Amino acid sequence: MAQNGIGVEELPAKTVVDASNVILVEDLWRTYDMGSEQQVHALRGVSLKIRHNEYVAIMGPSGSGKSTLMNLIGCLDTPSKGSYWLNGQLVSDLDDDQLARIRNKEIGFVFQTFNLLARASALHNVELPLIYNGTPAAERLDRARKALADVGLESRMLHKPSELSGGQRQRVAVARALINNPSIILADEPTGNLDSKTGQEIMALFDHLHASGNTIVLVTHEPDIAEFAHRVVHIRDGQIFSDEPSARRR
16 A cells, blocks of 8 residues: 555656556456445456557446446546556555546546536536646636537537536536546446437547547447447456457457
């Protein structure tokens, strides 16, 4: 574990691992104690490599462990056992403050429920990660405006979420995810609250982001959405059941 006294600006040095991998997971376990000496093994020795600029979908039924794996990849939780390197940094042993800094710097999140501040404009919602890391105000505004323009919302920057359609709100969330130039974009059921036409538009946006060089990890239970990725990893009973190219890559 990380030693006491290490500040959030003093993360351990990056480990020498294969530079082609942005995500490297080795023998990852996550066990929950349920009381009365009962344990639930949500993940059972998962090993996984994701290279830079890959587009990977993680699939599995409810209770399969895919959400647990997503939380570990997103540094929202820590494993009970095993190792996880993100962009060369061993993050599985970091403390909560260090993980928060890694999340802000290395991971762009896109959630099913958008997770936008209801009373803030699109521009301010996109600025938020830069506020947290201390970016000066003028630079924040410039970068937030560009991020919104990149997702086609030049004319909606000052609108609040209630004044935007579901697809537009998800575009704001994508712009926010991109604002720090993260190592990975982690999308959790990004079309779950959208109609099919709008969902297709958002997936076309992810195609564009991938073509621009972004690494995308998509968590979904919908096979038609998973097929937008180039590789599909199926999780079952806390283990990887299959890992193969998607139909569009065969």
